[in-house]
Amino acid sequence: PVRPARRRFDSVQLAARAAWTLGGNDNGTMITAxxxxxxxxxxxxxxxxxIGLAHLNVDRAVRELETLFxxxxxxxxxxxxxxxxxxxxxxGPQRWGAAELNADAPDSPRTSGICQPPVHAIALRRIVDIGGGSPAVDRLLTDGWPKLYRWHEWLVRHRDPHGTGLLAITHGWESGMDNSPRWDLPYAAVIPGPDLPPYERLDRRVAAAAxxxxxxxxxxYLWLVEQMRKVRYDADQVVRTSSFLVGDVFVTALFALASEVLATLGEQSGQPSWRIRQLRGWARRSRVAVASAYDPATGLARDYDLRAGTWLSTATLAGFAPLLCGGLPAADENRMLATILGPDWAGHPDLFAAIPPSVSPNDPAFRAREYWRGPVWPVIAWLFGWAFEHHGWTAEAARLRTECLRLVEDGTFGEYYHPLTGEPLGSQxxxxxxxxALDWLH
Ligand code: 9YW
Incomplete structure (x- = not known):
């Protein structure tokens, strides 16, 4: 593929553009995605x-998390x-109908009825590192920490159906990687019923259909929402009835990492020791679950289809989940690190920048422009970079940061990028x- 001409902003200009982008997406109540x-x-x-806001104005960063909480x-x-x-x-909120159907959902603001990966404690850690000592950060540690604890407790209580530490998702949207080929098999078993109410997609008015x-x-996706509406978003009934139920190894690894991080933050801010012990216990169990999902045949970790009772071995970036939370024997971990940096992934010779894409370009299922089926997602690279740093893999983290900055220095802040040409795709x-980008620049 031909590489389109790109602009290159220097670091000062790029940081200014990033700040301007966040400001432009601020609607007065929240910064929209x-x-x-x-x-x-x-x-x-x-x-x-x-995290980016913390570099600009730590009070604003705290408020943003408080709006979510x-x-x-x-x-x-x-x-x-x-x-x-x-x-x-x-x-939108009408189609979800969460507040109408479930007494636990707030009436205002309106929300959807599912969740997303638990990365929030990692953000709290980063904000404390950037803006620690400020009164707003102290407030976040005092008032926000217990909310994050309750969020993690909710995941353990409702999303660990077999008690193994492998956390389940009830919708591909909950993985954050909506149409990843990881979900093709479980979605093949989701058969929309004739009573699926009609709908009109709005997303393709903005982004190219391809x-x-x-x-x-x-x-x-909409049929699963319909199934959840039928049980009024009752958390346990959703797990019992949804035709999609998958143990998500990536979410589980993030949960293990975030629980460990939350425990340490709790220790440093005087939270009750029994809660800290509990978080460490959850982290340990989920780390074991992630390590047990490791497949020596491929060198990657697998998801588990809880409906079909089968492992899902589709190779995607999520298979490197153990690198986020640790827990593999050293030999397997080293092999995995070599694989993610090697010619099937970040070291593929045709890549625009040496960042692991969502699917390997060597995989027949690779689709360079199609959302979670091939493009490179800077935010996922950030997660790996942060985890590498946390692990002490400093050189690997630094390399990833340099390559990511090369990808985003065109200043468009694409939602995702063509891994071979660096063209920004999806939303800008x-x-x-x-x-x-702001965090990498600091
Ligand atoms: C959608 C907002 C979200 C991300 C998800 C991503 C996409 C929404 O956008 O989902 O309608 O497709 O898959 O991870 O949180 O950026």
Missing amino acids: APRLYPHMWSWDTAFIS AAQWRDGMLPHIVFSEDGGYFP ERPSDAEYDR QQSWTATV
């Missing part, structure tokens, strides 16, 4: 957004979307891309 495609607050986006369900779930007044997204999930995929001025 993207200006037109996603005019609301997404749970894991907001965790990342607060204010939408926490009474049972502890952090919802995947907090809706603004803007109507420009489908499915860069978005297909209609057949969307029917399934995407908040979480601007925010990770």
Whole structure:
């Protein structure tokens, strides 16, 4: 493929553009995920957004997380979307109907009825590192920490159906990687019923159809929402009835890492020791679950389809989940690190920048422009970079940072990028891309 001409901003200009992007996406109540495609607050986006904000104005960073926490369900779930007044997204609050159907959902703000990956404690850690000592950060540690504890407790209580530490998702959206080929098999078993109410997609007014999930995929996404509505979003009934139920190894690894991080933050801020012990216990169990998902045949970790009772061995970037949380024997871990940096992934010779894409370019299923089926997502690279640093793999983390900055220095802050040409795809001025750029620049 031909590489389009790109602009290159120096670091000062790039930081200014990133700050301007975040400011432009601020609607007065929240910083939306993207200006037109996603005019609301997404749970894991907001965790990342607060990190970038911390470099600009730590009070604003704290407020952003507080806005998300204010939408926490009474049972502890952090919802995947907090809706603004803007109507420009489908499915919106009416279609979800969460507040009408479930007494634990807040009436205001309106939210969706599912969740997203638990990366929030990592954001809290980063904010404390950047702005520690400020009164707003102290407030976040005092008032926000217990909310994060309750969120983690909710995941353990409702999303560990076999008690093994492998956390389950009930919708591909909960993985944050909506149409990843990881979910093709479980979605094949989701058969939309004739009573699926009609709907109109709004996403393709903004982003090219070829860069978005297909209609057949969307029917399934909406059908799962219908199934959840039928049980009024009752957390345990959703797990019992949803035709999609998968133990997500990437979410589990993030949970293990975030629980460990939250425990340490709790220790440093005087939280009750029994809660800290509990968090460490959850982290340990989930780390073991991630390590048990490791497949020596491929060298990657697998998801587990809880409905079909089968491992899912589709090779994607999520298979490197053990590198996020640790727990593998050293030989397997070294092999995995070599694989992610090697010619199938970040070291593929045709890549624009040496960053692991969502699917390997050597895989027949690789689709360079199609959302979670091949493009490179800066925010996922940030997660690996942070985890590498945390692990003490400093040189690998530094390399990833340099390569990521090379990808985003065109200043468009694409939602995702063509891994071979560096062309920005999906939405532009995407908040979480601007925010990770800001963090890399500091
Ligand atoms: C959608 C906001 C969200 C991300 C997800 C990503 C996408 C929403 O955008 O989902 O409608 O497709 O897959 O991870 O949080 O940026």
